[in-house]
Structure formats: structure tokens, C-alpha cells
Amino acid sequence: MAAKKKIGRKIEGWKAKSWYKVYSPENVGKVYLGETVSDDPAKLIGRVMTAPLSELVNDYAKQNVKMKFSITEVAGDAAYTSFIGHEVARDYIRSLVKRRTSRIESIVNFVTKDGKKVRATVTCFTLTRADQSQQHLIRKVISEDVVKYGTENELGVFVNAIINGEISKDTFRKVKELYPIRRIEIIKTKVDLPKIQK
Template identity: 55%
Template structure:
């Protein structure tokens, strides 16, 4: 008998919860990302939804890009998000690595024109092996470009150009003058949120 009462309470608790439809930011056309459930709207804030860029854009050549969005606003049964970061799949990266070639990673902490901080990992895949001086020059070029681009653009302009490949294509044009290059990819990003200072 006690067991039945416990099951009944679970059912009642489930019915008390509400479903919220989650959408991407306006810069990504407020695409429907999925549903999340909670017994009150306040508990939806901060939840992270994950999808692929291919599913969002209906361009399945971009299925290798995983996107993360964090809920920042709730209105009625709709939840709206902000971009939290992205990452290229490990399978895609493994396919890009070739023998007798170099993979050169650059991690850059950039600040956009409106003061948002984002950590960006960009990778250069060369056609043949680059020596130490060439690798140093490539990292410097990538770092300088990303810092300059972020400073010139708003947060959402920068994020869109980054995930849609515009930044990678521009970096490639300058890197190939330093060393024969097969591809440049921004393989990962993470938004760095400002820490809240608690008054003493």
C-alpha cells in the first residue's frame, strides 16, 4: 500500500511540472532547440541546450559543429537562450590530421567591442610539416587576427562569423602565405562570464 502511495505522489509531481519550448538567440534566427521541463520558470534559467549547427541551419555538411546555448530568459512557456560555446567533433578532427603534416593550435582570449570575453581555439592543418619558426609565425598570425577581429565586432557579429566559418576562411588566406596550409578551423569556443562580486 505504501508503495502505491509513493507512485501516486510521483505522478502528481510530474503533472505539476510544465514544458518550456527553448529557442536560440535572434542572431541564429530564434530556431526551436527542443523542450525542457520544470515545476517553475525560475528553474529553467541557466539550463544548457545542445544541438548541431547542421540541424539549426538545415545544412547537414555542418553536423560536425556542436552548439551550446544557455537559457537566459523565460516568457510564458518559451525560454530564450544565449550562445555559450561550440566545439567541432573529435571524429572530424581525426579525419583532418595527416601524416608528415603539422597541427598547430592557438588558444586566444578575445574581447569583443561590447566587452564580452570569449576563449577561442583555432587550429591550422598544414600540407607538410612546419618548422618551429613557421609554427610560431602561424600562432602569432592567428592570435593577432582573432584579437583584432573581436575588437572590431560586437559579440554576436563575432560569434556568427566564427561558427559560420568566415573567420577561419580569412585566417587561411594569410596563413597560407607563411606555410602551405590545407585548412584552418576554429575548433572550440567558450564564453567567459563575468564573475559576480558578493558585497561583504
């Protein structure tokens, strides 16, 4: 009898919950991300949703990139999100590492034009092994270029520039003038959103 009562309470609890459709931000196409359930829409605020970039832009080549969003607004049965970061799959990054070359990583912090605090991790893959002074110079150019772009633009513009590769291409051209490189990737970002009272 006790077991039956427990099952009954569980079913009743689910009946009290509602499903909400979750969407990506407008600057990322306001794409349907999936559904989530809650007994109170206020409890959805801050909930994190993830999706492969390939699904957002309909490009299978971008399946190695995971986008992260946090629910910031609920209207009816729809939940809207803000971008809070992205990350490139580690297996994919490892596949880009070649023998007798250098992988140079830079971590930069900046505040976007619309006041969002961002931390970005940028990785550069060289064609030949770079010495310490060359790596230092490459990091300097990458850091300056990414920070300049980030501070001069709003977060939405910065995110789109990651998606379409604009920042990586621009930085690649500048670094290539100093040292032979194969690729530059912004492999990870994290956005600090202000805490929202639920």
C-alpha cells in the same frame, strides 16, 4: 502500499511541472531547440541546451559542430537563450590530421565589443611538416587575426562569422602567404556569461 504511495507522489510532481519551448538567440535565427520541463520558470535560468549546427542552418555538412546555449530569459511558455560556446567533434578533427604534416593549435582570449569574454581554440592543418619557428609564426598570425576580429565586433557577429566560415577563410589567406596550409578551423569557443540571480 508504500510503493504505490511513492508512485503517486511522482505522478503528482510531474503534474506540477510545465513544458517550455526553447529558442536559439536571434543572431542564430531564433531556431526552436526543443522543449524542457520545470516546476518553476526561474529554475530554467542557466540551463544548458545543445544542438548540432546542421539543424540551426539546415546544412547537413555542419553536423560535426555542436552549439551550446544557456537559457537567460523566460516569457510565458517560451525560453530564450544566449550562445555560450561551440565544439567541433573530435572524430572529425582527427580525420583531418595527415601524416608528415603539422597540426598547430592556438588558444586565444579576448573581450568582444559588447563586453563578452571569449576563449577560442583555433587549429591549423599544414600541407607539410612545419618546424618550431614556422609554427610559432603561424600561431602569432592566427592569434592576432582572431583577437582583432573578436574585439572589433559584437559576440553575435563573431558567432555568425564562425558559422559561415568568414574568420577561418580570412585567417587562412593570411597564413597561406607565410606557409603552405590545408585548413584552419575554430574548433571550440567558450563564452563566460555573467551569473544571473535565479
